[in-house]
Amino acid sequence: MQEKSPLLKSCGKNTSCAGRLYATWRPYILVAPLVTFMGLTFVLALGSAVLQSLGFVPGAAANVLTLRFYREVLLESDFLTSLSYTIYIALVATLLSNLLGVMVAFVMLSMGQRPKWQRLLYQVPIVIPHLVVIVLVFHLFSQTGVASRLAYWLGCITHPNQFPLLVFDRLGIGIVLVYLYKQVPFATMIVAGTLENISARFKEVAYNLGAGRLQLCTQILLPLLMPTILSVFLITFAFTFGAFEVPFLIGTPAWNTLPVKAFFYYMRPDLTYRASSMVINVLITVISLGFAIAYGHILALIQRQTEGGER
Amino acid sequence: MANIRLEHVYKSYGEQQVLADVSLEIDDGEMFALLGPSGSGKTTLLRLIAGLEAPSAGKVIFNNADFTHVSAQRRKAIIVFQDYALFPHLTVWQNIAFGLRAGGVPRVALESKVHDILGLVHLKDRQHSLPGELSGGQKQRVALARACVLEPRVLLLDEPFSNLDTGLRQSMRDFVAALQERLRFTCILVTHDKEEAFMMSRRVAVIVDSRLQQVDTPEAIFTQPLTKKLSDFLGEANYLDGRVQGGNFYCALGIFAVNAPDSANAVGRFRWDQLALTREAGPHQGRVAAKSYAGKATYYTVTIERGHTLNVFSARHDFFVGEEIFLEVLPSAVNVY
Structure with a gap:
């Protein structure tokens, strides 16, 4: 039964x-x-x-499933350039924003209790849309922007062309600046919350055992903060890796990031390019998923190392 | 090891006074208990001694040197926290070595010290384990080892046994007592458990409502609490109104010799264990109104003449609810406030 x-x-x-x-x-x-x-x-x-x-694009009358478009996209001469450029932008923006976010979180911790309006100050950029930040960066850092005029007024340069190319540049400085503006506060907000909790629990213990601030930071706070930093890294990297509008609007015309490349394919009148566009989108998804899986494994490893099996 | 002296210590957080005029002295190598209810200020006092808080007024003196403004890092007054506060990402070995490393102890000496203390707390086989892999008792031994390895001037135990179950609690009390006996460090135990304080220390300070009520031996505190607040905290006592005249306390239970000034409105304290129930005729007849079996003894509620209700703690379990009984009062039973 x-x-x-x-x-x-x-x-x-x-x-x-x-x-x-x-x-x-x-x-x-x-x-x-x-x-x-x-x-x-x-x-x-x-x-x-x-x-x-896989080629199933009804409007293009190409309804046979095939790997042809994957082969074509992957073998294109500039595909690797786009992939490298995308990874470069995502890595630089993510590493810098995470580093600065962690530093700001530590500075805030050392400042102790702050009024609510001060905490709001660093949280405001999180809610400002990327498009607005792009405009801000353009007006501030382009060769005809505020920084350039200021440099001219101070006598540092004699012509706008002498101002370094920070927008539409090959190094993607303008793009990175936009991401920093948005992601440093985000990283700070996430890291600061965890840091406050860890610090509240272990700062006095470490001091009581004779440790100084440096030992507290390097031996206790930073190691315990690693899972949070990794989480922030994954979130910001995945976002930057798949983001379209920032590199599209202020990126260099020389190279396209993968999302921008996918967009250009998508907008071509010939509908068969939709398949190539989707190939890139699928690849972006697969790479992001790969990062998520790797992150999961690393996080589990760290948690096993730091917590063991709680009894 | 150190002699610790607190001189007129006050501590306030804004308007709220947490400690008021606390003065006491703890001898070198003494096992001393700070007893009091939750929120009485005893943990704050511990933190003041450790240097984690600064007093609003008063002095903290170690070995006749003023340590009031010495930083926590330099005091060597090490706390074993209630929840042990082990660093979760460090192994047992690394947790114990943390303070030595912070103090710049050379590697060979450090390894030798950690090795020795691991043996003392019987944790050599768990030295590579993380705190999350340990039982409550093992975690506590790591916390003790981490503190003791630094050879503290004073070891501060903040409710160290409250997270342990009953069986383990007793064995850990014995373990700590033996460790203190062996290493001879000055030790201050903070607890709200009077039994724990009485069993583990030779002298006890009781703090109630931010003020030191009494510093004495466990026996003196239990039998002769100086204040009504302290008596209330100790509990398990009946109070009867009466008057004191010519060195005698007059109340519903009779006349008792006391060492107190004359007063028309006095309150007498009779501990539950100082009253006894009997079936043999005596001066106070009563009736068992309620009974609660508690293993080693039984709690009875008894009503006597003039409507007085008294609680009695008796090793006899055989009286039944509604039974007419007689009440005996043991000699020297009364404290008067």
Whole structure:
């Protein structure tokens, strides 16, 4: 005889059974609409992208599934350049924003309790849209921008052309500046919260055992902060790696990042280029997923090392 | 090791006074207990001694030197925290070595010290484990080792046994007592558990409502609490109104010789264990109103003449609710406030 499930076993009378069933499933029912929407959107969009990348583009009358577009995109002469440029921008912006975010978080910790308005000050850039920041960076750092005029007024340069190219430049300085403006406060906000908790718990312990500030930071706070820093790194890297509008608007015309390249393919009148565009989108997704998986493994490793099996 | 002296110590947070006029002296190598209810200020006092807080007024003196403004790093007054506060990412060995490294102890001496203390706390086989892999008792031994290896001037134990289950608690008390006996460091135990304070230390200071109520031996505090607040904190006592006249306290239970000035409105304290129930005829007849079995003894509530209700703590379990009984009061039973 088949054994009843624990749920059915717990149902004594019919009248209470429905109530217990509802109580058990209530959380799932409540989140079901959101999960369904998010899941369907993701699965359908990704499924559609994969199908199109395999050549299934109905409007283009190319309905045979093939890996031809993957081969073509991967063998293109500038694909590796775009990939390298995208990774370069994402890595530089992420590393710098994380480093600065951690530094600001430590400075804030050393300052102790701050008024609420001061905390809001560094949180405001998080809610400003990227497009607005792009305009800000353009007006500040382009060769006709405020910084250039200031340098001219101070006599540092005699012509706007002498001002270093910080926007539309090959090093992507303008792009990185936009990301720093947005991501340093984000990294600070996440890291500062964790840092305050860790510090509250272990600062006095370390001092009581005779440690100085440097030992506290390097031997206790930073190691315990690593999972949080890794989380912030992954989030900011994945965002920057897949972001389109910043490199599109103030990136160098010489090289395109992968999302910009995908956009240009997508906008071509010949619909068969949609398949190439989707190939790039699928590759971006796969690379981001690869980072997420690697992050998961590293985080689990760190947690195993720092926490062990809690008893 | 150090002799610790607190002179008229006050501590306030804004308007809230946490400690008021605390003065006490702890001898070199003494096992001393700070007892008091939650929120009484005893942990704050511990933090003042450790240098983690500065007093609002008063002095903290170690070995006749004023340490009031010496930083926590330089005091060598090491706390074993209630939740042990082990660094979760460091192994047992690294946790114990942390303070030695911070103090710049040379590598060979450091390894030797850690090795020795690991043996003393029976944790050599767990030296590569992380705190998350240890049981509560093992974690506490690591915390003790981490503190003791620094050869502290004073070891401060902040409710160290409150997170342990009953069996382990007793064995850890014995372990700490033996460790203190062996290493002979000055040790201050903060606890809200009077039994723990009485069992572990030769002298106890009781703090209630931010003020030091009494510093004495466990026996003196238990039998002769100087203040009503202290008596209330110790609990397990009946209070009867009466008067003091000519060195005698007159109340519903009779006349008792006391060492107190005359007063028309006095309160007498009779501990539950100083009253006894009997079936043999005596001066105070009563009736058992309630009874609670507590293993080694039974708690009885007894009503006596004139409507007085008294609690009695008795090793006899055989009286039943509703039974008519007689009440005996042991000699020298009363404290008067």
